[in-house]
Amino acid sequence: MTLKTPQQYIDDIRKMKIDLYMFGEKVENYVDHPIVRPSVNSMAMTYKLAMDPEHEDIMTAMSNLTGQKVNRFTHLHQSTDDLVKKIKMQRLLGQKTGCCFQRCVGMDAFNAVYNTTFEIDAKHGTKYHERFVEFLKYVQDNDLAVDGCMTDSRGDRSKSPGEQPDPDAYVHVVDRSKDGITVRGCKMHQTGLINSHEILVMPNNSLKDYEKEWAVSFAVPLDTPGIVFIYGRQSCDTRKLEKGSIDVGNQYFGGQEVMAIFNDVFVPWERVFMDGETDFSTMLVERFAAYHRQSYGGCKVGVGDALIGATQAIADYNGVARASHIKDKIVEMCHLNESLYSCGIACSAEGRKTASGNYLVDILLANICKQNVTRFPYEIARLAQDVAGGILVTMPSEKDFTHAQIGPMIKKYFIGKSDISAEKRQRMLRLIENLTMGTAAVGYLTESMHGAGSPQAQRIMISRLINLTHRKNLAEKLSGIQENKEVDWQ
Amino acid sequence: MTLKTPQQYIDDIRKMKIDLYMFGEKVENYVDHPIVRPSVNSMAMTYKLAMDPEHEDIMTAMSNLTGQKVNRFTHLHQSTDDLVKKIKMQRLLGQKTGCCFQRCVGMDAFNAVYNTTFEIDAKHGTKYHERFVEFLKYVQDNDLAVDGCMTDSRGDRSKSPGEQPDPDAYVHVVDRSKDGITVRGCKMHQTGLINSHEILVMPNNSLKDYEKEWAVSFAVPLDTPGIVFIYGRQSCDTRKLEKGSIDVGNQYFGGQEVMAIFNDVFVPWERVFMDGETDFSTMLVERFAAYHRQSYGGCKVGVGDALIGATQAIADYNGVARASHIKDKIVEMCHLNESLYSCGIACSAEGRKTASGNYLVDILLANICKQNVTRFPYEIARLAQDVAGGILVTMPSEKDFTHAQIGPMIKKYFIGKSDISAEKRQRMLRLIENLTMGTAAVGYLTESMHGAGSPQAQRIMISRLINLTHRKNLAEKLSGIQENKEVDWQ
Amino acid sequence: MTLKTPQQYIDDIRKMKIDLYMFGEKVENYVDHPIVRPSVNSMAMTYKLAMDPEHEDIMTAMSNLTGQKVNRFTHLHQSTDDLVKKIKMQRLLGQKTGCCFQRCVGMDAFNAVYNTTFEIDAKHGTKYHERFVEFLKYVQDNDLAVDGCMTDSRGDRSKSPGEQPDPDAYVHVVDRSKDGITVRGCKMHQTGLINSHEILVMPNNSLKDYEKEWAVSFAVPLDTPGIVFIYGRQSCDTRKLEKGSIDVGNQYFGGQEVMAIFNDVFVPWERVFMDGETDFSTMLVERFAAYHRQSYGGCKVGVGDALIGATQAIADYNGVARASHIKDKIVEMCHLNESLYSCGIACSAEGRKTASGNYLVDILLANICKQNVTRFPYEIARLAQDVAGGILVTMPSEKDFTHAQIGPMIKKYFIGKSDISAEKRQRMLRLIENLTMGTAAVGYLTESMHGAGSPQAQRIMISRLINLTHRKNLAEKLSGIQENKEVDWQ
Amino acid sequence: MTLKTPQQYIDDIRKMKIDLYMFGEKVENYVDHPIVRPSVNSMAMTYKLAMDPEHEDIMTAMSNLTGQKVNRFTHLHQSTDDLVKKIKMQRLLGQKTGCCFQRCVGMDAFNAVYNTTFEIDAKHGTKYHERFVEFLKYVQDNDLAVDGCMTDSRGDRSKSPGEQPDPDAYVHVVDRSKDGITVRGCKMHQTGLINSHEILVMPNNSLKDYEKEWAVSFAVPLDTPGIVFIYGRQSCDTRKLEKGSIDVGNQYFGGQEVMAIFNDVFVPWERVFMDGETDFSTMLVERFAAYHRQSYGGCKVGVGDALIGATQAIADYNGVARASHIKDKIVEMCHLNESLYSCGIACSAEGRKTASGNYLVDILLANICKQNVTRFPYEIARLAQDVAGGILVTMPSEKDFTHAQIGPMIKKYFIGKSDISAEKRQRMLRLIENLTMGTAAVGYLTESMHGAGSPQAQRIMISRLINLTHRKNLAEKLSGIQENKEVDWQ
Numbered sequence A, B, C, D: 001m002t003l004k005t006p007q008q009y010i011d012d013i014r015k016m017k018i019d020l021y022m023f024g025e026k027v028e029n030y031v032d033h034p035i036v037r038p039s040v041n042s043m044a045m046t047y048k049l050a051m052d053p054e055h056e057d058i059m060t061a062m063s064n065l066t067g068q069k070v071n072r073f074t075h076l077h078q079s080t081d082d083l084v085k086k087i088k089m090q091r092l093l094g095q096k097t098g099c100c101f102q103r104c105v106g107m108d109a110f111n112a113v114y115n116t117t118f119e120i121d122a123k124h125g126t127k128y129h130e131r132f133v134e135f136l137k138y139v140q141d142n143d144l145a146v147d148g149c150m151t152d153s154r155g156d157r158s159k160s161p162g163e164q165p166d167p168d169a170y171v172h173v174v175d176r177s178k179d180g181i182t183v184r185g186c187k188m189h190q191t192g193l194i195n196s197h198e199i200l201v202m203p204n205n206s207l208k209d210y211e212k213e214w215a216v217s218f219a220v221p222l223d224t225p226g227i228v229f230i231y232g233r234q235s236c237d238t239r240k241l242e243k244g245s246i247d248v249g250n251q252y253f254g255g256q257e258v259m260a261i262f263n264d265v266f267v268p269w270e271r272v273f274m275d276g277e278t279d280f281s282t283m284l285v286e287r288f289a290a291y292h293r294q295s296y297g298g299c300k301v302g303v304g305d306a307l308i309g310a311t312q313a314i315a316d317y318n319g320v321a322r323a324s325h326i327k328d329k330i331v332e333m334c335h336l337n338e339s340l341y342s343c344g345i346a347c348s349a350e351g352r353k354t355a356s357g358n359y360l361v362d363i364l365l366a367n368i369c370k371q372n373v374t375r376f377p378y379e380i381a382r383l384a385q386d387v388a389g390g391i392l393v394t395m396p397s398e399k400d401f402t403h404a405q406i407g408p409m410i411k412k413y414f415i416g417k418s419d420i421s422a423e424k425r426q427r428m429l430r431l432i433e434n435l436t437m438g439t440a441a442v443g444y445l446t447e448s449m450h451g452a453g454s455p456q457a458q459r460i461m462i463s464r465l466i467n468l469t470h471r472k473n474l475a476e477k478l479s480g481i482q483e484n485k486e487v488d489w490q
Helices: A006-015 A037-051 A053-059 A080-097 A104-124 A128-142 A237-241 A278-318 A324-349 A363-373 A376-388 A406-414 A422-436 A439-450 A455-465 A468-478 B006-015 B037-051 B053-059 B080-097 B104-124 B128-142 B237-241 B278-318 B324-349 B363-373 B376-388 B406-412 B422-436 B439-450 B455-465 B468-478 C006-015 C037-051 C053-059 C080-097 C104-124 C128-142 C237-241 C278-318 C324-349 C363-373 C376-388 C406-414 C422-436 C439-450 C455-465 C468-478 D006-015 D037-051 D053-059 D080-097 D104-124 D128-141 D237-241 D278-318 D324-349 D363-373 D376-388 D398-402 D406-412 D422-436 D439-450 D455-465 D468-478
Strands: A019-022 A025-027 A060-062 A069-071 A146-149 A172-176 A180-191 A198-201 A216-221 A227-231 A257-268 A272-275 B019-022 B025-027 B060-062 B069-071 B146-149 B172-176 B180-191 B198-201 B216-221 B227-231 B257-268 B272-275 C019-022 C025-027 C060-062 C069-071 C146-149 C172-176 C180-191 C198-201 C216-221 C227-231 C257-268 C272-275 D019-022 D025-027 D060-062 D069-071 D146-149 D172-176 D180-191 D198-201 D216-221 D227-231 D257-268 D272-275
Touching: A006 A037, A037 A053, A037 A069, A037 A080, A053 A060, A053 A080, A080 A278, A080 A324, A080 B468, A104 A128, A104 A146, A104 A198, A104 A272, A104 A278, A128 A272, A146 A180, A180 A216, A180 A272, A180 C406, A216 A257, A227 C406, A237 A439, A237 C237, A257 C406, A272 A278, A278 A324, A278 A363, A278 A376, A278 A422, A278 A439, A278 A455, A278 B468, A324 A363, A324 A376, A324 B324, A324 B363, A324 B455, A324 D324, A363 A376, A363 A455, A363 B324, A376 A422, A376 A439, A376 C376, A376 C439, A406 A422, A406 C180, A406 C227, A406 C257, A422 A439, A422 B468, A439 C376, A455 B324, A468 B080, A468 B278, A468 B422, B006 B037, B037 B053, B037 B069, B037 B080, B053 B060, B053 B080, B080 B278, B080 B324, B104 B128, B104 B146, B104 B198, B104 B272, B104 B278, B128 B272, B146 B180, B180 B216, B180 B272, B216 B257, B227 D406, B237 B439, B237 D237, B257 D406, B272 B278, B278 B324, B278 B363, B278 B376, B278 B422, B278 B439, B278 B455, B324 B363, B324 B376, B324 C324, B363 B376, B363 B455, B376 B422, B376 B439, B376 D376, B376 D439, B406 D227, B406 D257, B422 B439, B439 D376, C006 C037, C037 C053, C037 C069, C037 C080, C053 C060, C053 C080, C080 C278, C080 C324, C080 D468, C104 C128, C104 C146, C104 C198, C104 C272, C104 C278, C128 C272, C146 C180, C180 C216, C180 C272, C216 C257, C237 C439, C272 C278, C278 C324, C278 C363, C278 C376, C278 C422, C278 C439, C278 C455, C278 D468, C324 C363, C324 C376, C324 D324, C324 D363, C324 D455, C363 C376, C363 C455, C363 D324, C376 C422, C376 C439, C406 C422, C422 C439, C422 D468, C455 D324, C468 D080, C468 D278, C468 D422, D006 D037, D037 D053, D037 D069, D037 D080, D053 D060, D053 D080, D080 D278, D080 D324, D104 D128, D104 D146, D104 D198, D104 D272, D104 D278, D128 D272, D146 D180, D180 D216, D180 D272, D216 D257, D237 D439, D272 D278, D278 D324, D278 D363, D278 D376, D278 D422, D278 D439, D278 D455, D324 D363, D324 D376, D363 D376, D363 D455, D376 D422, D376 D439, D398 D406, D398 D422, D422 D439
Parallel strands: A019 A227, A146 A198, B019 B227, B146 B198, C019 C227, C146 C198, D019 D227, D146 D198
Antiparallel strands: A019 A025, A060 A069, A172 A180, A180 A257, A198 A216, A216 A272, A227 A257, B019 B025, B060 B069, B172 B180, B180 B257, B198 B216, B216 B272, B227 B257, C019 C025, C060 C069, C172 C180, C180 C257, C198 C216, C216 C272, C227 C257, D019 D025, D060 D069, D172 D180, D180 D257, D198 D216, D216 D272, D227 D257
């Protein structure tokens, strides 16, 4: 059986001994750390739903490598239908967790490394693809969570990796031996990293011929010696340390961003998937980015569903749900959210088969998708705050509500429609705060902006992929500048 | 052979003897009327491209009724792939004509009437579907252009058809005999009507039980006695009457909007596809609207391509194409245009099989698509005007440019980059004027707003189709208001 | 001397003995509480700048009541120039504090109560105005901070005060004696309330004739017996409790929102400024709202300046400030911010003298101003996050950076341009986080949405104040529907 | 008496013998040409309203040169109050004409040339200011309409005037004699040029030291020999040639754009206001641009009022004015329009006295104003089309409505609410078409984009005038990067 239970997954992670720091202190049992645990839960949800018969069709797939049913997060897309189901799976997870559930990066990396290594081997006669297939079988057989690591620290942005004063600004090979390679550098903004069994590293950008040391891709277990992890702060993160279940907004689930420093980490050759092929770094980066830009058309839509639901709920609780302007704002939120979903579906449905056999999204449309994700969630969040009311940011703390003396006084003045308890309003407002300003806003807003590449990165891709010459020709024909034989009907 | 040549099509239309008025005068040979002809050419283009091997795959299909290759405009969608190809066909036509090519309404009506009559018959034991199939075989065999007619004149908008002071405000049955029915009323905003062989009439909206006379669908040839046609005016329409080929903007192609008054028109029973089944008027209207809202995610995108091309061209001619703000504006135009396309693709890819066997788009996403079409083309047009420069609206007329004395003076001052002739700039600016203010703006802007239903109609459908209760439940679980068993991993 | 030093102000507040709760605990020395102190500092800044000769012209004014120089926050506007200077003062304070500095509400209440009581007395022969003038002289002479209290808890929003199941849903008179009145109820969302010497209460909305008990305005010292205060939570509030000066974002300044419960509070007659004049509740509410909607065209612009500065700084530190898209985004931020400022200036410059002699803003334009404030700061914040980069939400904590072992590792990878320290980037990113997601976002975003009335409140006022009949007449003349004699030149 | 009647003005213009071409033909009596006449009427309206006691305060002013009451269009602004009244006058004219009334350019040129020549003389000891004052007294005494001419044909945009292959790409001095100068070149996009008595020419842009021949400003009567005028085409211009009063949309008023070619035109010295002072070309251009960017915050708002009125009217006629989405769209139109007005007011109220004594607007805010004008009218127009309905672009022609046979049929189907005639709907729809796609759209949309400088020109000015260093300092203080002594209260 290749599907793990959520509990098995959590047990796996609990066994990891890693060098992790948070708030200036070393963290030992991070799985049960109250700041980390909600993010573990989110990842665990990717295991749980895969076992749910209701969601089996979109959560699992038949592996082309092993012939077994696998969690779709470890699957190589075999059709556009698979690409579409990926989006639906992500939307479902976003709905169920209300935050970033972290397992997409690995899935997107699998697919990009798979088809790129195939093309590297075809050109260079290397054996990366074969090695990668072995690695991926291992992942599928054991239902592993894997983090795809791409973004380097990057030093001076105006210089390429080989020109940096500090060569470590990008992860690179510092030594090679008959057993493997040794790498150094730092990967930043790593989503769900310490909730993963394995790390799959990729280069960050296009490379020049001589920058071979930076053209490196490999996988290592999370607990490989030499990696130092530092947990990233999030808005309102320490609310998770407070007692109580309300002010935290979402007591169950959360995201996770980690910085990983590779201090001369050894990687055996069977885990090296690229080493020096600078001519393929662009392909790998663009394909990974395209898959990941597609992803945002699923996951953020799911979170958007949760935020729309919260907005509808608070409107109901406040007794204003029938006001025409409220209804119209909620329609607008839905419209924007479904527009994002449409973009996620479109780049999937328009995908194509690669030389390796797996399917790649339509790269142009995936960039269109992500570009919209850098805009619409902000407007959806703004509308949610509009509907929620100012109480969103002036409400007393949970502890005040339960205080023996003042609690009843506060509650007296929090009664709106008579059948709605003060606590219901509290809980829903805190969820909206969480999604628009708190820990989940990190994923829903700022990560929507920068994850899978900042807006300008998409614009550059769009300008590269749009054929303006073709369009100019259309116009020159219609205007009569170029001869237009098309209306010569004979 | 079921595919007509464009010339055969034009010859067909030329034979029509209809009661047509324009500018207060009866028009006899309307096919060769300079105001009408460009719209005939647009429709002819749907014939021409179907014969082009390069476009065969998207322009034609195998009929499920006859087993023959037919023009896709007469096809019943047999798969989501067919729905996607429909969008691609429409984008292609929009690119080639730079305007509304008019044949979509019929295609959308075919598919909606086909699957709705199937369900009427299933419930009521009628024979509409069989009749309709016969009609459609005739259409396919003869490669006919058919206009779908839905929008009535509607009188007082606050009243339903049966409550109107004038019952003719909506097309209705005024008589029935053993041979057929007689209908009266007026259909407005009929796109490409007089460029069609046949007219397929549908009811306009939901009907109450007693409003049986208004629940009527039928087809008649264009030249059926009793129909009066009045040609609609468009911005800059009379430029087509001027000599010269420049100021008209697009000398080849144009759209067409016609008002059709049915003065007691007789329809034989074999052409009646609904007569009194008020319980199916909503289904027919919503399905037709959904197909047609999908359509806008193809055709307007194609016109957008032409406008983007014109904008790139004028930027080149003006020597400003490398300015970063110009490039960024063109990227934005492309981004918006591809966002519309994504919506068109998404509602197609997510389509589903109906009881009758043909495919229906995802209705929610089709409404999302159209809602965006009521916005983005306006912004694309605004950006085009930004890039084009003020000369767009201050340029002398074509005749001034060719005047013996002042022509050379004007041209001297119209030289920008030395290798670009004044005429090139003239032509491209006039095309942009045509698309953003002139005859083509009618189709690209105002029709994008109101065609297939005004924006509020889509918002009503969105609010109806979005399951807010489901989303509210998601939020209530995440906030802890409803019990959340999902994180109980055991 | 009527101007207090900031230290004198702080000493005043420190003397207050009030019944304050926060996080379920009673707070005694709240002035030095780390969560409260930054908000005290903001208020103190209104005192400090008034003593600075550089800002004397905009920070102070000559009192029309006492002939003395007073802090402009206690001044009655004597001209449109005074109204414009108010805006400039608020922009300055926003720039200096980067948050809400809280003293505006009192100033706006003074001016509204002043001119409304004048009109009440003129109609009803009451003496409220005289009493209020005495109160205001006392405020000016002692340079007091006063909070204007308007928003009630409001219970069921669909019912007016007199119809509520619980009459206390709106503050109202529960008893009258020869010495004064006794009031009960709750005022919510009170900005800077416990940083004030006095509280000036006003009714919340239009009242029906019989709702006399709710038509009440009065002033009491902060430490009047019977008032219970509960401190409102803000996103990231507890970062102020952490050691260190970086992660808090803005270690100096902050806003404050407090809930105040009036448990049968006694008010002597000389402090009662309205008691039962339901016919003037609308005027008082609309005028206060207008002044306060004007205010947002100053204060939020100042905070916007700080955010723009932070964005420019991080762009510089990241070495991307010369990229054309970065420059363009910063221009856009400035454009939006100055558009808000223009609205603040316009409603001020178009102000008019009231019957009482002080000046009122143009109410329509003040509503336009506030409506834009519910939109543009969100877009400015979005652009700031765009420029800042994803590191905004993934950065390790301050303590990690200073950790003996991992601190140097982290810093190594935070070096961008070589002359910029990791700490500089840290500090600037935390400030942007503070302004776009943290404690200051409460004021800059959500309060911009709801403070001084939610967006729909402004739309209702706009629709009421715009003369659509006049505009319709213009159109009917131009279209020839109404006779147009205006082109009869003779 | 310095105020002319409209008829006197028209008589003046009728006397002009100029070399004018339109549609490739020489036009003799252009005042009575149906395409030109509506634009003459617009200009005449500036005369008519000045004589109307109701509008005297904003339409006239006391001249600082002559001590006489003059039309404000010829006035030098003596205060910020004058600047504000200018905006109100422009809004009034926009309301009354529904289009561009053309006289602003001259007013803006007067004020810019007045204060710039003062500063030229102060530096260079020249006598331009004195000459210009004489010219302006003549203008005021005779109540002349004067067109300010700035925009050159500009050839290759990447080259400055002195680098052009053709030196005539910018108007320049080709000869000097003891009597005066001779100039050559072409001024494009000249608003209302042939409705003016005089032409006031200014240089187009910043100039290098050696480009002295292009640093030229002067005034000549319209009928000065050597100038060739070519009338610019507008969308739907030839509807004015049709019989009938409806389809033209606005039968009374229109705008005008003309190209003027200066074929070696002689200018006597007393009419030369700059000749070679390249160091002042930037000042003159920026000041004129600032005044003119302010203007758009008045005139376009007035046209917006007319369009809002038309939208309200058609909503009434269609019987949908009470639908909440219709009301909300009209509120949004008003909100955007008043936002523009606020910008117009703000840059006026924040104006300052120049060395010459007249007042200059706040240049930054004037650019903010214009930048918004490049956006909001497009959205207002889009909303107008939304409310108007699709009939806006499908309606039969006026002649069809009056046709003996089909007219009654058409009218039967144009009855909406029973008390509204078909003609009323026709007229209002044609006015909206005129304003959003027709001749008036030229002024309301495209000219809003490009008049007084294209959007990017404003962005460049904004980036130049915003002090980002100051803002960066604010942020560095708040973040603790720079020492912040401001919270040291002692």
